[in-house]
Amino acid sequence: MRGGDLDRQFDDFVANRFPALYRYAYVLTGNQHDAEDLVQEALTRTGVAWGRIRRKDDPEGYVRTTMARIMANRWRRPKLEHLVPGVPETAADDPGLDRVHEIDGLDAALGSLPPRMRAVLVLRYFEQLSEEETARALGCSRGTVKSQASRALAKLRAGMLDDPERALMEDRRGRS
Amino acid sequence: MEDLERLVEGRLRALDGTDPSEEVRARVLGRVNRQVAVRRRRRRVAGTVAGASLVVAGGFGVPALLPALEDGAFNGTAPVAIGSADPDDDPLLGGYDDPEESGSPGVGGATDGDETTPGAAGGLGRNLPTGKTLSVFGIGADGTVLGTGVGPKGRSDGTLWRADLDSLLGAPVPLAEPKGLYAAAGSADLSVWPERTRDGFQLMCQDTAGTPVQLGAAGVARRASLGFHVDQGHVVWTDRTGARVWSAKGCAGKPTELTDGYAAGLAYPYVYVLGDDTTDLHRVHLETGESEDRSLPPVSKNALFAAAENTFSVADDRKLTVYDADTWQPHTVPDRLPQGKATLSAGDTTVAYTTGDESLLYDTTSNTATTHDGTAYANGPYVLTREGDAFTLQRK
Missing domain, CATH: 1.10.10.10 (Winged helix-like DNA-binding domain superfamily/Winged helix DNA-binding domain)
Structure with a gap:
């Protein structure tokens, strides 16, 4: 598949699945700001590696796993930050x-x-x-x-x- | 399943109902598109030997040898760290450096540099003898650049290199090969860097005499923004215990204990000292010891600080607040700061916040902020930016 096709494929995927991915980021982080950052970072990594992603049949699962791993391994909230969770x-x-x-x-x-x-x-x-x-x-x-x-x-x-x-x-x- | 586990499940499911607004969608997707393009470009550059040049504006029409710093970190005169560079091939495995995990201070990051082929138009080869390419820590108030050699995978050559405006036509000069080099600050006449010893990190200083000397024996705190600073030949630093601020006039000056706290910035003759309570800030006159209270709102442990002649800036929680150094009138920049590990630096009229991929430049004279793809640093009258493969050093 050529680069242009890959880009379009990624764009379509993001356009269609962004709400669900954002919601998952929100569940993982519990607040809007961190959710934005998390989904942005995960989608960016996915976009960069899109041509090499093996799980093309389940890119959403790939992004969700990426988010969970970022969260688990890297994501550290400053101790003094107090974000108010809200239903x-x-x-x-x-x-x-x-x-x-x-x-x-x-x-x-x-x-x-x-x-x-x-x-x-x-x-x-x-x-x-x-x-x-x-x-x-x-x-x-x-x-x-x-x-x-x-x-x-x-x-x-x-x-x-x-x-x-x-x-x-x-x-x-x-x-x- | 226990009751508590069911409660947790229910609470998490409740959060699943939060759809993003159109504004959030547009903002995030815009950043994703831009970041993907930037990182792809970085990969291409890292995989080849790209030409790069420094354009010196404002009367310094000389070619240069500065690298394309990807996520390099420098906090004005503050120390920063170098970490791993490229995003991993598999996005599941990395690309988002955590300074705590890498053991480096709270800022810093990838430092893969571009390369300049010898004789490239407007540029000069910057391949170092070590086989690495020069990646800068940042700029000094006189336009001096301090950096280290870094390979495509982010591995440092462990050498501190310096290039100043006078020597831009020549090669970078190796200054030292300190163990554990993660930062440096200084000018053409005085360079300061940390070196790992059996007693922890000690601060080393080298002036025109050429022989590095150790500044005191209390060590230096390995903390971003709060480690060490150099301005107008004076050095201030937080000691290794993280409880006292020291100062020395030049490398030969006897280190003097200035006060308790953390050195958050130096704009000679004023040192900004943060207390244990992060709302507790003092501006201390280096010569007289006179101290003025300068309170801050609560900030996180990852907050970045940068002092300049007329301003003191705080970046925290993706917000930048610039205080007038005299009136302490705050101005919060409405633009949200780019995401990621970052470096904050401040010059006479510009405050620069950079993640390496994206930067925000705030003009303190017009109170306007502009975004910039690539790195940006400010110190004294100079602003260093990178756009694509070319650096521009402007004298404001």
Whole structure:
């Protein structure tokens, strides 16, 4: 395939899949600014390497994996930066999500997780990947995934309400 | 699945509903297109031997030997790091340097240089005897360029090279081969660089006498923007413990402990000193020791600083704020700074923020910002920019 065709192919892919890729970046980062940066960097790398990408049948998976790896390996938020997470308006009319939002501290705790831990959580619980698949996606060992997920959940427990049991109770009530 | 895991899943799914606005889409895709073009061009250049030349504007009509710095880092007179250069072949594997992982200060980056073939029109060969090409750390206030030799894969030759305006017709001069070289600052008469020793990094200084001497024994902090600075023959630095600021007049001057804190910039005679609390900034007169409070809003640990005669600039969270040095009136530049590891430098009328691929140049006289593809550095009256394969050194 010639260069011009490849460029058009990449442009079409980006034009069609940008919203989904941006949403995934948002899940990974939890805020708009970092999501923009993340999807930009991942698409740039993909665009540069487009001619050599083997997984042409699944370029979106390729970009998503790239984002997860960038997030897990490189993405470090300055400690003093305090970005305020917010439930997107589009989800606000979902009663179940309202309940999630009501659980004080979970958003903040998620937002304060180190990027690698957050990436592991996204792959495990959002993507529903197994530990083995998560390890393969992030290029690390299964043990690392296991320990990162465990530590992340421990941090979330500690970072939620003063009384995390109350949050869990609320959630149980919401689902019953 | 535990309750908490279900909560996390639900929260993450809630975030999945955030579609980008048209504005975000246009902004991001515009940057992607530009970055892809820039990086592809860089790959082509790195894979060949490209001609490059320095165009010296403002009365310096001499050919030069400056490299096309890709992501080179220099913070005015501040130290910066050199890291790996090209994006990896597989985008999954890299291309986004993390200074913490590389062990270098918070800025810096790729430094693959272009090459100038001997006798190329308007240029001069800049192949170094080491087989590498010269990649600059940045410019001094007198237009002097300090750099190191870097190969196509970002491997340094470990040599500090200097080219000043007077010697642009000649070859770069090797100054030293310090262990762990990651930065340098100075002028034609005085060069300063860190060198790794058994006691950590020590600051080395070389003047026209030609023999490098160590400045004190307290070492130097390996921190971007907060390590060491040179201006008008004076050197200030943060010691290795990161708690005290030292100064010395020239290489022969006895190092003097100036104050506690971190040296965030030097625009002689003023040293900008940051306290442990990043909102706590002082402007200290180097000769009298007189200190004036200059508060800052909270900044991150990755914030970059640059001092100039009339301004003090802070780049953080992709925002650039330029303070009037006397009135401390802040001006926040509305343009968002380019993404990526960056370098901030400041000259008399220009503040330059560069990621190597993209730069933002802010004119402090007109309060206008312009973007630029390629590198840009400012110091004193000089602004160095690269466009394509050619550097331009302008005297403003």
